Amino acid sequence: MANHWIDRNPFANYKAKVKEVERVYLSEGETEKLSLVRNIFLFSCFTGLAYIDVKNLTKSHISQGIDGEK
Numbered sequence: 213m214a215n216h217w218i219d220r221n222p223f224a225n226y227k228a229k230v231k232e233v234e235r236v237y238l239s240e241g242e243t244e245k246l247s248l249v250r251n252i253f254l255f256s257c258f259t260g261l262a263y264i265d266v267k268n269l270t271k272s273h274i275s276q277g278i279d280g281e282k
Contacts, residue, residue, distance in 0.1 A: 252266055
């Protein structure tokens with residue numbers, strides 16, 4: 213409108229609607245599970261592995277590095 217590209221405000225009759233939502237908090241058991249999910253997600257981010265690759269990891273995939281640590 214300031215540049216005179218349109219003659220009227222297209223949002224003049226728009227009414228925003230607010231929907232009240234009841235918040236549900238996590239239980240202690242759910243936070244423990246989500247902590248594991250968070251750790252797996254961060255591991256994927258730092259290693260570049262896809263979710264399916266992380267899911268298929270086993271203890272046999274852990275090997276000794278050049279520094280002698282696992």
